[in-house]
Amino acid sequence: MKKSVRKFPAVLSLVLLAAHFLRAQSLFFVAVNIGLTPLLFWKKRWLTQIVRIYLVLGCGLWVYTASMIVMEREALGLPFAGAAIILGSVAILTLASALLAAPEESVPARTQLGVKADN
Numbered sequence: 708m709k710k711s712v713r714k715f716p717a718v719l720s721l722v723l724l725a726a727h728f729l730r731a732q733s734l735f736f737v738a739v740n741i742g743l744t745p746l747l748f749w750k751k752r753w754l755t756q757i758v759r760i761y762l763v764l765g766c767g768l769w770v771y772t773a774s775m776i777v778m779e780r781e782a783l784g785l786p787f788a789g790a791a792i793i794l795g796s797v798a799i800l801t802l803a804s805a806l807l808a809a810p811e812e813s814v815p816a817r818t819q820l821g822v823k824a825d826n
Contacts (some may be wrong), residue, residue: 713781714747716731716804717762724765727772752810762805 725740743761746754773794780787 720801720804759777766802
């Protein structure tokens with residue numbers, strides 16, 4: 708699979724995290740998310756690993772945010788299922804994008820669209 712296609716979910720997750728921090732008026736973390744995006748496309752493996760770790764932490768942030776919103780809405784007697792489903796989906800997307808953002812050489816050949824490696 709092309710690198711840019713595999714990196715798209717990670718870029719989307721970074722944009723969603725940036726929007727989350729922008730809503731909280733935390734411009735430093737907005738800049739961090741924007742700054743991490745180009746690191747996905749450099750060939751240095753350790754740069755991609757930094758972004759992947761950040762995305763896993765971002766998944767934790769989405770789970771924490773979802774739990775806080777659900778508890779708040781539940782305490783107020785408001786419906787909370789929609790918020791839980793949406794934020795849970797964003798958390799799953801963020802975690803999946805961390806897995807997809809693995810460098811090409813670390814993905815076994817047999818998992819790449821059924822093409823077997825020549826051994």
